[in-house]
Amino acid sequence: MEFGPVIGYGVDRPTFWIGRQSTGDGFRESHIAFATTDRRLVDAFFAAAIGAGAEVLHEPRVWPEYHPDYYGAFVRDPDGNNVEAVCHRSR
Template identity: 35%
Template sequence: MIDHVTVAVSDLAASKLFYEKAFVPLGYQLSFGEEGVFWAFNIGDGLFEIMQAASPGPLTRVHVAFRAKSHAQVDAFYQAALAAGAADNGAPGPRPAYTPNYYAAFVIDPNGYNIEAMIDEAADAG
């Protein structure tokens, strides 16, 4: 399942206002973000995120994060993606700046998009 999708926008403030209004009929609401950088909207089972196109960092114009079921699955995704021709954009590991239990790996696919496998649960037992 997709956990979150991030798209780059040319005017973050205008896009935030647009989505705040457009999502009302769907029951989606602003969840969190950082002024001038990005905003995340809770869309039920995942997040829809917008980011300022000129933001520095590892994100590309399109970023998709897929939910994994274990840390081992994140690791396996990363290795399989590299073997299939992806470029490294962040080796598997904890990302405590996101949440305390966030564990993810990032690759750049053949089209230049940032693709992530992630899990936001405590480490697997055993």
């Protein structure tokens, strides 16, 4: 599945997304998103990422501007990639 400069991969529906970073200052590599079925896994991703030294972009929270159940966290990895974990389910 493709949406402009973004592509999603998955078995029944996209759960892994890759897209070019298009906002912010300076050059950034890619935006890579991993979908999960549990919000606790988004929290665990975030804790592990910052524990490993990733830069915090956005702490885990609901992003209603995407849809009411979009719960995601964003970090910048050492290579400059915007890495996201997201759950599309309500609590």
